[in-house]
Amino acid sequence: MAYNVTLVPSGREFQVEDGEAVLSAALRQGVGLPYGCKNGGCGSCKAKLVEGSVEHGAHSSSALSKDDETRGFALLCCAHAKGDLVIESREVKGIGDIPVKRLPCRVNALERRADDVIIMRLQLPANERFQYLAGQYIEFILKDGKRRSYSMATAPHEEGSLELHLRHMPGGVFTDHVFHQMKEREILRFEGPLGTFFLREDTDKPIVLLASGTGFAPIKAIVEHAAHKELERPMTLYWGARQLKDIYLRELAEQWAREIPGFTFVPVLSEAAPEDQWQGRTGFVHRAVVEDLPDLSNYEVYACGAPVMVESARRDFIAHHHLPEAAFFADAFTTEADNPGGGQ
Structure with a gap:
């Protein structure tokens, strides 16, 4: 079963399958909604529910509090429709034009910049053109299927390696490996570009x-x-x-x-x-x-x-x-x- 979702004020419509997160359905159909972590942790996809109701999966109370829910807000990355919905949310233009890809990459360099910060540079496949907007992120796909997100520090026009800044999280499976075992030339897999954090160029505001x-x-x-x-x-x-x-x-x-x-x-x-x-x-x-x-x-x-x-x-x-x-x-x-x- 699928439900209809209407966005206001744009009037844009899309379908969400029973059991599918509203954000996932929107992105699958090229509808750009604000989002960040996609797992209920950050609150970037919080939006006002004008009509209809949803059930929420696990999420952080800092991303969506009980008071937020009482006032009619939904966290779209973990909200599942119980019927047709009308949602008040701004649309993000531009992200639907860039394909999200799953790519292999090679660790080109690891530069320790502080006790707990490493700058990692990744070499992409030679024949691959990776497009993204300044400010977006990628997700590493680990061997167990878990994901870790890191923003790209390289401007999109730059040729060559892709730069990421990693902070060590003691006990963290991925960053423990990066800081203690990882060697140059290691092969990783990632998916991207992701996220709606990027420079808007349609205004001259400071x-x-x-x-x-x-x-x-x-x-x-x-x-x-x-x-x-x-x-x-x-x-x-x-x-x-x-x-x-x-x-x-x-x-x-x-x-x-x-x-x-x-x-x-x-x-x-x-x-x-x-x-x-x-x-x-x-x-x-x-x-x-x-x-x-x-x-x-x-x-x-x-x-x-x-x-x-x-x-x-x-x-x-x-x-x-x-x-x-x-x-x-x-x-x-x-x-x-x-x-x-x-x-x-």
Whole structure:
């Protein structure tokens, strides 16, 4: 049995099979809906249920709370229709034009940039053209079928290897292997591109880029893509970390500030070490944004990193600093431990 799903305000319709997640059905039929992790962990696909009802599979309460459900919201990645639905959600243009592929790749290089950060470079098959949008991610498919998601730090126009930034999660099956056993030339499989976190180019609004930790990876792709396209929109990058060593590509961001017209870099440390001799900004990185920009009504914000940072920024920017909800784009870096029932 299939049910009809209608999106408002666009009026777009698609079919969802009994037992199929609404998001999966939409993506299968080329309908672009906002999403991130696809497993109930991040909340990027939360949407208002105007008519009809759904049953939810396992999900994080931070992605969809009981109060959210009471107010009529659904988490589309794990929502199963019980009948026809009308859903209020914006459509994401552009992602349906790029094919999602499953490809082998070879580990070209492993560069340790911090105690817990490795930059991995992947070599794709020589005859393969891999298209994606700046900010999207891929999913590694592990031998047991489990998946691990990582954003591409390489801008789409770049030739050569694909760059990823991996943070070590102690006890994590995949990152333990990467940090302790993986050797160059190892073969991996991945699927992509995925996600709706990418630079929108249909406006000239100034851009706030907000990163914590390795959330810098897709931000790097966005900045380098914008510079390549010679976009004239002002960009300010706020990169938050605990200590200075965690701003693991600080020299690159400082180089952008020197070389890219209209680009500003603001590093923010929450627990600066004495040896950092830090004289810069401190505290929560999203608070640094509103200290500088109390009125965000004419900005677009791209936020990537820890879920608590992304959600705090979303809530505060929209509720208290006039940012339109449609101008906040996010990719929360959930780990396997964040996933419903997940371990490492």
